[in-house]
Amino acid sequence: MTDRAAEPSYSCACFYTDNIFIEEYQLHVRFTDAPQFTRDYERALQSRGCHGTEKFARVLETVKKEVHRRMRLAEESMHRKVEISLYYKPLHPEVYVLQESFLTEEFLEAVHFCESHNATLEGLLNHLHSIPGKRIYCFPLFLPQFCTDFVAELENFEKSQLDKGRPNTMNNYGVLLNELGLDESFITPLREKYLRPIASIIYPDWGGGYLDSHKAFVVQYSEDKDLDLSCHYDNSEVTLNVSLGKAFTDGNLYFSDMREFCTDFVAELENFEKSQLDKGRPNTMNNYGVLLNELGLDESFITPLREKYLRPITSIIYPDWGGGYLDSHKAFVVQYSEDKDLDLSCHYDNSEVTLNVSLGKAFTDGNLYFSDMREVPSNERRYTEVEHTIGRGILHRGQQVHGALPITSGERWNLIIWMRASSIRNKQCPMCHKEPQLVETMGEGDGFTVIRKEDRGEAVNVCTLI
Structure with a gap:
């Protein structure tokens, strides 16, 4: 539901191709056509137990049906909404219109504080329970009697013979509230009048003060239906999750960190690795990795990173190594795991300055170690060990002798950028x-x-x- 009722509605084209969940194999996939799907996911599905052409064909057909469902989703949803409005008789019609009597006093106090002239995040936290370090906030929202009546209404609707849309590909049981007629009279005023004032203070950097549309649904968990929900992220800037009941044990929510660049970048590299395309390898020392220029990342990613962000730093810390004149690079990603490369022997780089960034994933040990410059005799070199954590970048001179100790578990991907200054190497080849x-x-x-x-x-x- 959107505030922009008179304007056209839009979805990104990726809705019809990406983030398709195969429940049987707990895998999110992308689908454009059968050859692409086979090329990108046949091996991944085999590793999860999808053996044989018959099983794979069944998965492919399931994915195609989901794409078709998404393409017809809006039209079918509008049809269901009309049918429900004509033929469904509510059990509790009063719950279809939002009333303040449904809301807790604590929640109303938080909203009123946010509407005051002196509202601050620090003051708001006196009204909310904050999960440390996660920017996740908890508060009592609905009174128990409303929850009881609302769940009874949903159960009554489930008993009807009317067609029902399901929330998403991950939840098999639940109700789309716009089809039940709850958008205009309940969810929209809840978002606009009560939630947006709070969101504007706790999530100003995520559009909290400008939330102008929503998708609202109820999901159902029980021992004979969905028991849990796999790790995922939402198609929203801000999400509200309210437990309505009934009686249950366990089933806590769990939250990780934000979906961040390192996670997405590694996922993209893994997706590329699954393809059947030929791949160049970074160098003679690393057997596993990706040359980023072949993947099309040079002009749009690595060059601006070098020119706009790294060169101002290197111009000050490495002026004698051409830090202010870095005008080319070689960029690649290397991969370490127990069944691939474990470590990297002592060496120096074909660069004036090198950037090394740990992208993940989870791993133990595998620290980097650095010695003196290459001209120092090997028997006189002294080594320093440096821990490399996810997201951390390490800048060093290319001619500085270094290596990587073995990882003892897990998997690590590192982004390496060899940055070159022609004004330096034109006079003397660094190799x-x-x-x-x-x-x-x-x-x-x-x-x-x-x-x-x-x-x-x-x-x-x-x-x-x-």
């Missing part, structure tokens, strides 16, 4: 420590550029070194 003998090559090369006539006294018709 052979000699004046570069350049050979023209296709592609990106290794960051060397044509040496200008005024720098050398003659023109050299070369481009890059592979």
Whole structure:
């Protein structure tokens, strides 16, 4: 339901292709056509027990049906809403219109505080229970009698022979409240008059003061229906979850961290790894990983990261290594796990400055270690161990000797960016420590550029070194 009733409604095209949940194998998938689905998910499904062409064909048919359902969703929902309004007789018609008598005094006090001129988050927290470190807030919302009557109304509707839409692909039992006629008279005023004042203070950075539409539904759990709900995130800026009853034991909610870049990026890399496309590997030392230029991430991601964000920092901390003139890079991701690469031997990089970011996933041990610059004899080097945690970036000079200790469990993905300054390497190759003998090559090369006539006294018709 939206406040913009006179305007067209829109969905992102991804609604019809992405985030399709296969309950039997507890897997979210993307579907555009059968070849893409087979290429991207056949192995993943096999690893979860989907063996044989017959089982896979059944899964594929289920996914196709879900895509078809989504395409017809709005039309069918409108039809059901009309049928329900004509033929369903409510048991408790009073619950269809929101009344303040349904709401707890504690909740109303929180709303009134938010509407006052001196409302602050600190003051609001006196009215809410906050989950430390999660920005999750709890409060009593509905009085017990309303919950009892509302659940009785939903059960009465479930007994009817009318068609019913289900909330989503993860919940098999529940009611879409817009089809039952509760949007305009109940959910919209609840959002606008009571929830938005609170959300504007606790979630200003998530549009809390501008919540202008919603999707509202009830889900049902019992021993003979859905028992639990797999880990997921919602298609919303802010979600309200109210327990209506009835009597039950256990079934607590659990919350993790926000769906963040590192999680999404690793998921994207894993999705690419599942494809049957040829893949280049990062280097001769890492057997598992992805070259990000081949994945199309150079121009739109790595280059702006280097130019706009990293170079201002490196210009100050590494001015003698071309930190202010980093003009090219090689970017890749490496993967470590118990059945793949465990560690990385001592080495130095083909870069002036290197960025190393731990993307995840869960792992133990595997710290990095750093020594002196490469020209220091190996028997004189002293090593320092550095813990590498998820999301943390480490900048170091490319010629600094370093390595990675073995991980002892789990899986780790690292983003590596070798950043190069042609003004430095044009004078001396960082790998052979000699004046570069350049050979023209296709592609990106290794960051060397044509040496200008005024720098050398003659023109050299070369481009890059592979």
